[in-house]
Amino acid sequence: MSYHATDRSAVTTDRRLARRTVLATGAAILGVGAPSASIAASDGPEQTNKASSAGSCDSELDRWDRPVVRTDADWDTTVSDARYCSLPCALTESTPLRIGQQIRLSGGGPNGYETAAFTVADHRDDGAVGLTDGGLSRMDLADGDGVTIGARPVHPSYASRNAARLNEEYAEYLVGDVAATSVLAMAPHGGHIELGTDFQAERVAETTGGLGWVAAGFYDGAGTYNRWHVPSIDVEIDSFPALSGLAGGTYDWTVAFHGLADDAIIVGGTASEVDRQTVADAITARLPNTPVELGSDSTTGYDGSSPINVLNRIGQTGRTLQLEQPKSVRVNDWHAVADGVADAIGELSA
Known part of the structure; x- marks a missing residue:
């Protein structure tokens, strides 16, 4: 039996029970701490004094x-x-x-x-x-x-960006209000996989009073993307325990931040064209010299509307947004995009 991107194993877990379980323990791993300006080449403090990954904590996996x-x-x-x-x-x-x-x-x-x-x-x-x-x-x-x-791609005992960064590892974690149902901000490719996207999810969660989910990967040198990147249409929700606990929840808006090799910011997802234009206009107001386009078949296929995209399996149809952004924007203007998205969500929710 071969694997195809549209194949999904049957889910027998009670999603709502799983969500309550994760949210009950999620407060221990919350926190935001993104820089306020552009992301430095070193992306924070030098990676010295690396913590050991050995020990009994690994026995969870x-x-x-x-x-x-x-x-x-x-x-x-x-x-x-x-x-x-x-x-x-x-x-x-x-x-x-x-x-x-x-x-x-x-x-x-x-x-x-x-x-x-x-x-x-x-x-x-x-x-x-x-x-x-x-x-x-x-x-x-x-x-x-x-x-x-x-059994899981993320490290069993690291639950923060810093832990993953200091150990050149892969971790998932929650940020913001674990009880929020208004906004869920996602960064499936955080850390150095798609630089800046985790900071954006954290900022939107913080500024909207929402919840953020991040999977962040790191590697010492080139190759982080090839080591940890999982395509959004391949992501199996049950493979990520914290994400699995969020499935079955109902969020007014769910937004995912991504990176791509292009010159323009692309606003995709299952939201209507009118709603996505509101997001595009809010970003343009903060970045008037950066092209912003609506996702469609003509925008390199990254329109974020596929029903098997993890964004759309977690969020409500018609209420999801996907942001695809060039690296220059994610490094230098990540905060402007995040704030534009937050502005638009506030307008759309009014």
Whole structure:
């Protein structure tokens, strides 16, 4: 059975119960602290005095050790097949691991990632983890090498941006008011994956009295994107515990911040053209020299309207907004975009 971007495993968890569970414990990991101007090249203090990731805290994550094997499987994947894998049937049948979810693989060689996020594309009968040539190269592995499968892509004991940054890791966390139902601001690719987007989600959550969810990844040097990026239409909600706890909630507006290689800011989502134009106008009022466009088929396909986009699986249809932004905006004017979005939401909610 092959994986396709539209496949989603059945969800049996009571979403509302899960949301109450996460929100009851979420206050321990809240906090905003984004800089007030442009993001410096170093993105904060130097990464010295790195905290140790060893110890009993890691025991929270279910893990399985298996060999890897090269596969020629022809998966219909969203991005490069180097970011996908197949798992043994014995695991997908007897553990929480499922096709379509995100996991972490650890044990890479010196010329690859020691640990990276993968999406499960398939299962296999031979007891090994199947990786394409690209996947093996990504981790610097060969047939027969061993890896450790982690049940979640995010680190099991890091719950803040700083913890992820100092340890070159991947973490999810909540910011703002855990009881809010007015605005949910999302940054699925925070940290150094799509620089500046986590600061934007935090700022919108703070200024609107809403809630923010961030998944932030880091790596010492180039390659953060390839190590931790999971396409929005691939994100399996149950793979991210804090996000899973938010599913089933009803938010007046849900907004996701992203980055892209383009010159314009693109306002997408399932909101009406009139509502998205209100957002575009509010951003233009703060950034008059930056082009702002409404998402459509002509805007490189990043219109954020797909029903399988995680934004639209969490938010209400007709009440979601997706912001795609060039790096220059995310580095220098991230706060102006966030404030424009907050302005517009305030106007639309009046």
